Amino acid sequence: MQNYLNSQQLLSRPYRQAVLKALLIITIISGLLFTVLNLGRQNYSLAFAELLMSIYSMAILWLLSTTDFVKHIEIWALVYLVPFFSVMMLALASPGATASVFVWVFLIPILSHFTLGKRLGLMISVCYIAMAGVIFFNKYQADLELLGPVPVANFSILTLVILAFSSAYEITREQTELRLLKMAHSDPLTGLANRAHLHSVFEHEQRRSERAQSPLCIALLDLDHFKRVNDTYGHEVGDMALVHVAEVLKAGLRKSDLVARLGGEEFCLLLMETQGQQGLAVADKIRRRLEQTPVMFEGAPLVIDGTVITLTISGGVAEHGVDGTALKDLIRVADQRLYESKNNGRNQIRLHSDAASALEVDDKSPGLLF
Incomplete structure (x- = not known):
């Protein structure tokens, strides 16, 4: 606000x-x-x-x-x-x-x-x-x-x-x-900030970060196989899934942080006073929570054809000053790491290009994972 x-x-x-x-x-x-x-x-x-x-x-x-x-x-x-x-x-x-x-x-x-x-x-x-x-x-x-x-x-x-x-x-x-x-x-479907608001807030936080010498990082997140949700269950279920993801993202952040929907199934976290390694931990905590939480509909887990619908997410983290200073540069670096996560099995978050930097858990959650 x-x-x-x-x-x-x-x-x-x-x-x-x-x-x-x-x-x-x-x-x-x-x-x-x-x-x-x-x-x-x-x-x-x-x-x-x-x-x-x-x-x-x-x-x-x-x-x-x-x-x-x-x-x-x-x-x-x-x-x-x-x-x-x-x-x-x-x-x-x-x-x-x-x-x-x-x-x-x-x-x-x-x-x-x-x-x-x-x-x-x-x-x-x-x-x-x-x-x-x-x-x-x-x-x-x-x-x-x-x-x-x-x-x-x-x-x-x-x-x-x-x-x-x-x-x-x-x-x-x-x-x-x-x-x-x-x-x-704001995004009309999820109520999250949109790309324009993300740019506006980043400019303000970037100046504050540089004055106070405080860390700042972003995490770029993308739902895994989300197209299958729309193709299999229709766009109405897909919209419910996006709203569910938005709620999980907001619940996993502080009031000072910002989550934005960039478009489709892609989201961006702007984490204030947060170093890259800390941002990796925050994003991975959200990833695990999303994986373990079924999509909700009217207060109950969404079940279609006897299957509980759950989602997974992949992401990349970039730190201001380390991976660039402009938002477009940070998004570009985080996007590269996101696709490395996608290409190496999905359902993981990366801070660096090496596989050791990826945080992931085994899929042990019930239901249908996308």
Whole structure:
């Protein structure tokens, strides 16, 4: 789940980047306009603050155009919004400002949620809306018309509606993004990660492994004679078998590890902080468990024509830094070792090319082995 959340953050950043750039441009133009208007009204302090905000927005826009800021878009949004909302509070508190200037408060939840996300956006919104409320009541406490029940109710309810709408929109958008991300990065049959998600997670773990000098390895696994299952019992049984294999693979790994279905009957394990020899032991433990566990259907072993269906698997292991650094190189090496396992009797896992590196057990399990 954490991998999906990290990917979701990356997916949201270009959207927030576009929103922030648009806001900066609008702030520059409107800030200069209100600077001129307030100079004409001789409200020099507010005019100076708005001019500073325009210049500040220009500086941020220039910095964003010269740096790779997408990775830290939330920080940049906060750097923009806090001064912007603070100048807004100054404008609200300004003696020369009319009550109509308080309509700008309605922008606070919209801008906060669109640029900062649901949690931080809600916190910033509540903080500045509360400040605006305090300013309003202090400024117009003697004005019975503005502080009457109807105006106060209208302003308060509309503010809460916009706040709730902004929060609900951002929550729904993030949930939709997460669902789409899961669909794009998972195998529809088994629910395992697909090749695209494997590549994404590997890139992250590779950088972490190189920084921390920690081991990382992969194991490539392929079901033995799986075509016979489809040919003999049909694709429905074959699909049940693949789902069963996926469950066995997930049960044999830690939460920090990743298992992906590369296609057909081929799977890949990404084992964090694991050396090659340790990866060999993990993969072989899974191989033995799969061999000894019948394919399950509705909570019971799958029996066809009096035969309990069981499966075996062959595999190859490759270690990051020893057998290569890129995922494609590790998969290529692991694939070579996998086919050496296939060519030397199947139902075994190899770390090296020599036969002594293969781990296997005798077939003593009941039922029909493939």
